[in-house]
Amino acid sequence: MRQGLLCAMLILPLLSACSTSTHIDEFRMSSKQLDLNGGEKVVVMGRRHAGEYETEPDFIDCIGGKLAGGGQVPVVPEQQFLDSFYPWFEPRTAPLGLRRMGKMLEDPLIAERLQQVGIRYMIWVDGNTETTEKNGAVSCAIGPGGGGCFGFATWDKASNYEAIIWDLKKLDEKGRVKVDTKGSSYLLAVGAPIPFIAQVQGEACEGIGKRLQGFFAAGTSSP
Amino acid sequence: MTTMKLASARHPLLLPLILLAALLCACSTNVTVNGDYPSALTRKQPLRVGLVLDDQFSHYQFESDKDQTQPVTMALGESQVKLFSRVFTDMFQSSNTYSSLAAGNNQVDLLVVPQVEEVQLATPLETQLNVYEVWLKYNLKVYDSKGQPIADWLMSAYGKTQSRALKSDSEALNQATVSALRDAGARLVIGFERVPEIRQWLAERQSQSRLSQREAP
Numbered sequence: 001m002r003q004g005l006l007c008a009m010l011i012l013p014l015l016s017a018c019s020t021s022t023h024i025d026e027f028r029m030s031s032k033q034l035d036l037n038g039g040e041k042v043v044v045m046g047r048r049h050a051g052e053y054e055t056e057p058d059f060i061d062c063i064g065g066k067l068a069g070g071g072q073v074p075v076v077p078e079q080q081f082l083d084s085f086y087p088w089f090e091p092r093t094a095p096l097g098l099r100r101m102g103k104m105l106e107d108p109l110i111a112e113r114l115q116q117v118g119i120r121y122m123i124w125v126d127g128n129t130e131t132t133e134k135n136g137a138v139s140c141a142i143g144p145g146g147g148g149c150f151g152f153a154t155w156d157k158a159s160n161y162e163a164i165i166w167d168l169k170k171l172d173e174k175g176r177v178k179v180d181t182k183g184s185s186y187l188l189a190v191g192a193p194i195p196f197i198a199q200v201q202g203e204a205c206e207g208i209g210k211r212l213q214g215f216f217a218a219g220t221s222s223p
Numbered sequence: 224m225t226t227m228k229l230a231s232a233r234h235p236l237l238l239p240l241i242l243l244a245a246l247l248c249a250c251s252t253n254v255t256v257n258g259d260y261p262s263a264l265t266r267k268q269p270l271r272v273g274l275v276l277d278d279q280f281s282h283y284q285f286e287s288d289k290d291q292t293q294p295v296t297m298a299l300g301e302s303q304v305k306l307f308s309r310v311f312t313d314m315f316q317s318s319n320t321y322s323s324l325a326a327g328n329n330q331v332d333l334l335v336v337p338q339v340e341e342v343q344l345a346t347p348l349e350t351q352l353n354v355y356e357v358w359l360k361y362n363l364k365v366y367d368s369k370g371q372p373i374a375d376w377l378m379s380a381y382g383k384t385q386s387r388a389l390k391s392d393s394e395a396l397n398q399a400t401v402s403a404l405r406d407a408g409a410r411l412v413i414g415f416e417r418v419p420e421i422r423q424w425l426a427e428r429q430s431q432s433r434l435s436q437r438e439a440p
Contacts, residue, residue, distance in 0.1 A: 048385075057385050083261035087409030092381075113264055 020183030020203045026211050028175040033217035034165070040120035041074040042067065042216075043081045044163075047126035048091035055125050055161070059201060063125060063163070066209025073216050076117060084117055085110065102171050120169055123212065127161030129201045138189045149189035156184045159204035163212060177211045179204050251294040252392045256302040258401030263313040263412045268425075272315040273331040275324050276304055285342040293346045297396065299339070302404060307337060310408045314415065327369060332428075334366040340377065347395075354384040355392075355399040359407055365421060374420035380407035 036042070044064045046055030060078050068075040082089055088110060095101040101122075105111050138151035159181040165174040183198030283300040287293075311318040321328075324336055338361065345356040363376040382403030384395040416422060 054383075054385065084264070086261040086263055086405075087412050088264060090406060090409045092406060093409050093413060109264060109266060 020181055020198050020200055022179065022181040022203050022207050024180075024207045024211060025178040026175070027177075028215070029173060034121065034167070034174055034215050035217055036073065036120060039074075039118050041076050041118045042121045042123060043076045043078065043119050044123045044125060045078055045081070045089065045094070047094075047124055049094065049096065053128040053130070054091070055127060056129070056201075059129070059161070059205060060125060062202075062205040063123075063209045063212065066205060067123075067212050067216075069209075069213065073213065076119065081117070081119070085113060098166060098171060098173065101166065101168070105168070105171070114168065120167065121174070122166045122168055123163050124166070125161055125163045125208070127159070129157060129159040129204070132156045132158050136187075138187055138193060140189075140193075148191045149193045150191075151187075151189050153187040154184060156182065157198065157200040158182050159200050161204055161208055163208055165212070165215060175215055177208050179208045179211075181207065251296065252396055253296045254393045254396045254400070255298040256397055256400045256404070258302055258305075258397070258404060260306045260309050260405060260408060263310055263408065265313055265412050267313070268315050268416075270315050270332045271317045271319075271330065272311060273319050273321050273328060273334040274307060274311050275321045275334055275336040276307065277323060277336070280304070280337060280339065281322075283339050285344070287344060293348050293392075295344060295346065295396065297342075297344075297400065299342070299400065302401070303337075303339075303407075306404045306408050307411075310411050311335070314412060324366070324370070329368060331368055333373070334368070334370070336364040336366070338362045338364065344396075347392075353395075355396045356383040357381070357396075357399045357403040359403050361407065365418075367424070373424050374418050376414075376418045376421070378407065378410050378414065380404065380410055382406055 044060050044067065046057060046060040048054040057078065064075045064077065067073050087093055088104060095104055105114070133156040134153070135155070136151065136153035138149055138153050140149040141147060159179070162176060162178045164176050166172075167174050181200050181204040183200040183203070185198045186196040188194045188196070281300045281304050283298075283303065285295070285297040285299055287295040308318075308320060319331065321334075324334060328334065339359070340362045341358075341360040343358040343360075347353050347355065350356060359380045359382075361378045361380075363374075363378060364372065365374040365376065366372055380403045382399050382401070382405065384399045385402065416425065
């Protein structure tokens with residue numbers, strides 16, 4: 001009974017400690033929701049022009065999934081879009097601003113393909129998730145009588161992302177969503193390792209995905 | 224098992240040597256680059272181009288310095304042939320592949336001979352990140368149909384592993400190299416007409432064809 005209480009006392013603070021904190025800022029150009037008519041679609045793209053970091057493709061897939069949730073917003077997968085428009089949206093050729101995007105759309109080849117694929121809104125996501133601090137150590141050993149791990153390790157992760165919505169029909173910006181998520185994870189090892197992982201990137205995706213979904217009028221899309 | 228025992232009895236160093244060789248192999252990364260390259264969205268130039276892919280280019284293999292802690296061998300030839308053939312087919316009205324440069328080819332307007340100038344690699348041990356980075360440097364020698372040199376275009380490309388949670392070193396290296404080749408394709412499509420010597424040659428060719436059209440009765 002006493003042992004169980006001790007374990008609970010040890011584990012409960014850890015469980016509550018591995019929670020995350022998320023801060024979201026949203027900016028809209030207009031209070032009107034964004035329309036999607038007659039098969040118009042959205043594409044979510046990651047920025048990868050900087051050398052020191054790049055927006056993770058699985059994070060972009062996650063946002064796309066959240067946005068498309070329930071089939072409300074038709075989303076074109078990032079890789080499919082990149083292949084359809086190769087080489088115009090590669091890390092070193094993608095337009096960084098609306099002016100450059102406008103120039104690209106002056107090329108009938110790109111404009112026609114955009115119309116064929118049906119892209120109305122392009123959402124650029126810039127940022128990444130990184131480990132900011134690491135402490136402690138866990139060591140494992142194995143011998144003839146068995147093996148085990150012992151120790152305690154902790155690490156902090158931070159996600160910082162900004163999503164910008166471009167309307168390719170009107171060639172203007174419709175809004176921005178900025179998300180900052182922080183969280184600490186722990187690994188306790190007394191014989192077997194017990195991880196308490198904070199879903200930092202998952203929380204950031206949830207936050208940004210839901211806010212982006214809020215930009216689009218529910219049920220306005222037609223297949 | 225009996226054979227092994229006999230062999231180790233005759234040659235006591237054989238077994239440790241085999242084990243050492245197996246361990247050394249386990250530390251090195253060997254990759255045959257394998258990727259799919261999409262069709263390029265570009266306007267076809269009204270040119271007949273001969274792409275000269277010699278044996279050295281088609282079977283190019285990169286080997287890192289032997290004194291490196293993480294030696295790498297990367298067979299790049301097949302994948303770069305796939306990329307160049309694809310991009311040239313999309314870029315020009317007609318594109319034929321040759322295995323050597325033959326002077327006086329009347330069936331083409333331009334001959335392009337790509338050569339691998341340099342390959343640089345940054346491994347996770349060097350970057351302290353779980354990613355590979357690859358730099359490719361090509362020299363594209365461009366000749367006219369008479370075999371006269373037009374341009375020497377030094378073109379560089381860069382790629383890195385995108386996902387940090389890949390299963391193996393070889394998968395990560397393959398992804399970085401495919402990404403660098405994709406970048407090389409992008410540079411080819413966008414940069415080819417911007418090379419000053421090629422631009423000048425294209426302009427001269429255009430003015431000549433306009434002149435001959437005017438002179439024609």
